[in-house]
Amino acid sequence: MNALERVHTLTFDAFGTVLDLGGSHAPRLAAFLEARGTPMTAAALWGRWRTRQRIEQYQDNQFSAGHYGYLDSTRRALLYTLRSLKLPFDEADIAGIMEGWQTLSPFPDALAGLERLRGRFKLAVLSNGERDFLAYLVKHRMPADFAAVISVQDVGVFKPNPQVYRYAARVLGAEPHELMMVSAHSFDAVGARMSGYRAAYVNRYDLPYDETPYRADVEARDFLDLATQLGCA
Secondary structure (H helix, E strand, O other): OOHHHHOOEEEEOOEOOOEEHHHHHHHHHHHHHHHHOOOOOHHHHHHHHHHHHHHHHHHHHHHOOOOOOHHHHHHHHHHHHHHHOOOOOOHHHHHHHHHHHHOOEEOOOHHHHHHHHHOOOEEEEEEOOOHHHHHHHHHHOOOOOOOEEEEHHHOOOOOOOHHHHHHHHHHHOOOHHHEEEEEOOHHHHHHHHHOOOEEEEEOOOOOOOOOOOOOOOEEEOOHHHHHHHOOOO
């Protein structure tokens, strides 16, 4: 039996893997920029915001001063990004942009791909989002038959901290090698592999994989390609 034949459960990253963050936030960011009369594009602003959010999350893990949560990290990152760009804003602007997290939409392939994958595997969400936020998203923004929805809030650190993956394995009643992390973020795949999982890198953004011995087992364009590679009808 090869390594992938032992996998019975797929754990999915939500933000940027199932849910299209850049596309979902684009209308609000474009409206904000237009009101400021700047030629900057929504995509460029989103790229700056997303990069800063990652830094906020890594600092949250490293400082060990208490876990502030996903939405808090995104808000702090937004404030930093707008200030760094010298773009004027007020609290109403921040509230309006942050409302975009409640209207996230899945990638076009996501729900159909999840349905195909569900024919062979148990599916679970393993996300940096808060419990209540994830419950809302699964119900209203990415409805699929997930066997479990696991939040890092229960651990108190963000992925890719190994504690997250080990905790999820315990919740799912599985050995790490029986789980495959599915993520569009290479750091997530690397963290999972380091913790004993198998990993699928859904390369939605045409980015190279990290230079590391902890390689993903599968690289796919999207969920439909992943389902085909994993032998799902």
